Amino acid sequence: xxxxxxxxxxxxxxxxxxxxxxxxxxxxxxxxxxxxxxxxxxxxxxxxxxxxxxxxxxxxxxxxxxxxxxxxxxxxxxxxxxxxxxxxxxxxxxxxxxxxxxxxxxxxxxxxxxxxxxxxxxxxxxxxxxxxxxxxxxxxxxx
Numbered sequence: 001x002x003x004x005x006x007x008x009x010x011x012x013x014x015x016x017x018x019x020x021x022x023x024x025x026x027x028x029x030x031x032x033x034x035x036x037x038x039x040x041x042x043x044x045x046x047x048x049x050x051x052x053x054x055x056x057x058x059x060x061x062x063x064x065x066x067x068x069x070x071x072x073x074x075x076x077x078x079x080x081x082x083x084x085x086x087x088x089x090x091x092x093x094x095x096x097x098x099x100x101x102x103x104x105x106x107x108x109x110x111x112x113x114x115x116x117x118x119x120x121x122x123x124x125x126x127x128x129x130x131x132x133x134x135x136x137x138x139x140x141x142x143x
Contacts, residue, residue, distance in 0.1 A: 026068050033068075037061040056092040060085055080120050087116045 040057055044050050067081045090113050098106070 026072065030065060030068050033061045033064045053092055053096050056088055056095070060088050060092070063088065080123055083116050083120050083123075087113055087120075090116070 037058060040054060040061070044054050063081065063085045067077065067085070070081065071077045090109055094101075094106070094109050094113075101109070
């Protein structure tokens with residue numbers, strides 16, 4: 001039994017409006033990531049030095065851009081991608097602020113990275129062991 005909307009014209013209009021809002025948001029994220037990456041590169045050129053923290057920051061921007069690309073291609077966002085970004089951000093935090101962190105803050109950040117890595121492994125195991133089925137009609141993933 002399928003649920004049909006009571007007002008199909010309104011449902012189509014709202015669906016289209018949400019699609020445009022979604023595309024606008026993705027475009028804004030893309031432009032912001034490109035600008036931020038450009039600013040970071042310009043700063044490295046200006047200072048004539050590249051640090052590991054700079055490279056990790058650029059990696060975060062690239063991950064954000066690839067996340068937008070994957071979302072545009074598939075219409076779905078793999079949960080692992082934000083987890084990867086969070087791990088790199090925590091690693092960058094550890095590298096930049098290591099001298100200012102207490103022992104417990106250092107341990108907490110390290111444990112957070114381990115928890116995120118375990119979550120990625122668990123999600124990956126779940127996808128391999130219990131894969132999603134692709135609908136023949138729509139070509140999209142079904143849960």
